[in-house]
Amino acid sequence: MNFLKIFRLTIPVFMGYIPLGIAFGLLAVKVGIEWQYALLMSIFIYAGSAQFLCALLFSETASLIEIFIAVFLLNLRHFFYGLSMVNEFKPLKGFAKKYAVFGLTDETFALLKSLDLSENEKNRAFVTITALNQIYWVAGTLIGVLGGNLLPFDLKGIEFALSALFVVLGIELYKRSRAKNALFLSLAVGIFGVLFLPSSHMLIISLLICSFCLIAFKGRA
DSSP states (O other), X not given: OOHHHHHHHTHHHHHHHHHHHHHHHHHHHHTTXXXXXXXXXXXXXXXXXXXXXXXXXXXXXXXXXXXXXXHHHHTTHHHHHHHHTHHHHTTOOHHHHHXXXXXXXXXXXXXXXXXXXOHHHHHHHHHHHHHHHHHHHHHHHHHHHHHTTTSOOOOTTTTHHHHHHHHHHHHHHHHHOSOHXXXXXXXXXXXXXXXXXXXXXXXXXXXXXXXXXXXXXXXXO
């Protein structure tokens, strides 16, 4: 798989990460985070929703312990993503494997899961896709922090871009996947969680229920 083909695969992520990165950069400037620190957050933390949460907690002068606990709980879903990618990452070696694990965002996970590659192709494709997606996020952040004080932006509704992006990637994954039952299970648990579970714990509990069901009924899923 050549670079141009890999780049084309990441265009939906590009369309989502640039505006969201800009939104984070604008928010960081608004709450008083210096532009270089906001940029470093996108390089070394690289966790979209967690970065928004960090910026808000910084603005409220939360302690480091409070920030750590909040970000840990928010990103706990990546534990489940990582488990499902163990076999996918086995062909990767050295830095490539470490970086692929570090850069496994929601959208990158959905994109990688939709690919059907040989083991020889995975090493380059996985790392290139992960790197391109992070470049989009960092570029968006840079645009946001540099333009935050120069141009007026209306941020209303821009956070929906991340949800819309993940829906598009989820549809593509559904088309390629043979495990349709897993999707129906996820939808059922998700609807149950929204209706009956406390919003503060809905995501974690729903993931635990889905994981238990997929493990318990592995053969059928």
